[in-house]
Amino acid sequence: MAVNRLFSNLTLTSTLICRQRIHASAINFASKPNIIKPKPGFGKAYRRIVHFPEEYTVKPLEVTNLAGRDPVTGRVVAKGIGGGIKHKYHWISWIRDGPKEGPPQEEKVIQIMEDGCRTAHIALVAVGDQLKYILATENMKAGDILKTSRELPRIPVRANEGDAYLLGALTTGTLVHCIEKTPGYGGLYIHAAGTFGTILRKQDDRVIVQMPSKRTFSFDQHCMAVVGRLSNVDHGDTPIGSPQRNRWLGNRPRSGLWHRKDGRHGRKIRPPKPVKEIVFPNKSKVSVIQMTMVP
Template structure:
């Protein structure tokens, strides 16, 4: 997909850059593969705001995605590529023929790059290294680019599901597979975990420019007021004579360190990490 640039016919159009979605399916989703989705406004059951910055946004229906890809050795045909408002990647509608009741068996998967309408995909213990095919990590050749990677066998893909992301298989060791993530982290993943071949679609998503605040409101994002622009009663960075930078250590409104402070607490999986994403890169 290419990027669309607009003429500056209005302030809202000046600088607007969007992904060209003309090649996607024009109609709505398969209703049986969707669920209703309520807006919370960032509030809990008591009506208190527990997540700042969340607003209404456009009404959406959630698309049920097959992250597990456990329909083994059944060939599917891609019917169409669709836009999904719940994620940055595009999704593909795959038909697996008809079931025992004579009803068409369809599912949504995350669409990888270079997957088109009419292409055939299959999930198996070991299969061809083709975009859209899913298999166990332990069966993949070293150097394969994959996405939708499981962290526990049978749990469903958790890593590399966002637009343009991918993971590279870099080696094997005693029933484990070594992978390199986009962040630079290298880690072990069990060889029985499933992954899908290819990088995730819509790599140009990061090059878009919304050009006006209203487009962020459509996405359900409220504006953020900087702490240094507030009064001391409202934020630790607030107050001061003239314009101030907010102090040496940036904190949240509740005094917790932010802007790069590490928040990782699940140390039980440290043994799976070979090289941290924070390790200095060799020049």
């Protein structure tokens, strides 16, 4: 009887402990929902959020630095982002619109400046009584007069640096950037510092352009493009110089576990293998076999 009572007490105790564990795990599961961690890429940046107003303005816009975190869940998505100097965001006007017939529209460059949120320099341009920002070309300077036109002439135009024309209106071999994907939707391709595309040839109503990656894209001849190479050509060749400047640029240092020779995923230094002796085998003489007729 005592053994049965002890066995029943142990069974009751184990049942209560199991129920308590199940209850605790259920509470933890309810308090911590299954949040799917987003993955970097897919055209989404986790460095900053720009607060755009309803109407276009040349005033610097406020930004919220994310430091590589997802704005919804707050989880780290991109590990190499964090810190850095706080920058204001200058709103670029990607649409270069002009008249479809008659003389082109003239725009005057007011100022060339650096923008911390992009690699290429930007230019403040006056069009009539309005101001806007555009990407500056390699040799653009204050006081230049830029021309913009959406007319498709019979004879190709020899445009100057910074002018915006239709791809079909430019000559073969012209350097271009800020190319539209669809006519009227603004420049989408080739924004990085020092990059440019080259018009290779024309096929019917299409224009073949070689991109900075050496790939060739076929655009509609009514897509706008800006002539010239983008500014800040030496951006890719300028060394960072110091770890502190790398932190100013907003790059977070590595964990320190990775080393080239002895760390995790690194090339390990091991002692050399012992000397392997290469010898030729001695050829032993074959013994003579004597045959007899005696069984």
